[in-house]
Amino acid sequence: MLIVQDITAMRKSSDKKKYNTAIVFVKEMIAPCGMNCGSCLGYMRTENHCPGCRSDADPKPSYCRDCIVINCELLKETESKFCYDCPKYPCRRLKNLDKRYSTRYGTSFFDNLAMIREQGMDRFLAFETERRTCPQCGSTLCVHHKVCFECGFTNLIQSDNRYKQN
Numbered sequence: 001m002l003i004v005q006d007i008t009a010m011r012k013s014s015d016k017k018k019y020n021t022a023i024v025f026v027k028e029m030i031a032p033c034g035m036n037c038g039s040c041l042g043y044m045r046t047e048n049h050c051p052g053c054r055s056d057a058d059p060k061p062s063y064c065r066d067c068i069v070i071n072c073e074l075l076k077e078t079e080s081k082f083c084y085d086c087p088k089y090p091c092r093r094l095k096n097l098d099k100r101y102s103t104r105y106g107t108s109f110f111d112n113l114a115m116i117r118e119q120g121m122d123r124f125l126a127f128e129t130e131r132r133t134c135p136q137c138g139s140t141l142c143v144h145h146k147v148c149f150e151c152g153f154t155n156l157i158q159s160d161n162r163y164k165q166n
Contacts, residue, residue: 030112031069032083034113036132037053044142080117084116112124135153136153
């Protein structure tokens with residue numbers, strides 16, 4: 001009897017989804033640095049969910065709460081509330097962040113910001129929706145993982161998804 005109860009409890013806990021993979025990208029989810037919080041592992045988690053950089057809701061992970069970019073005094077003075085309007089753009093912090101994400105995840109914040117500035121938020125959100133949707137099952141792909149959480153599809157283009165001007 002105890003074994004059956006343990007197996008039933010294990011099944012119930014494993015049935016619970018670890019990640020939300022049905023995310024609709026909206027402008028409020030685009031961080032000042034150009035990160036799409038909607039494709040971030042912290043935002044996609046169902047437990048200890050991060051509400052996104054621009055949200056005032058808690059709890060936020062310490063790396064978001066203490067982020068130099070989101071807490072930048074110069075950013076608060078910009079009209080757009082994006083780093084590209086800052087007089088120090090690109091700052092050292094953003095250069096380091098872009099290098100890390102370009103190298104590890106195939107995502108350039110400089111490219112994201114350029115698209116937002118040059119083509120507008122609607123075009124950027126459409127682009128993000130296209131590149132962050134699994135072609136096999138239609139789920140949202142995480143920027144931090146090359147494999148779809150739902151179907152296991154390997155996102156081979158993750159390292160080649162940088163914005164290119166036409």
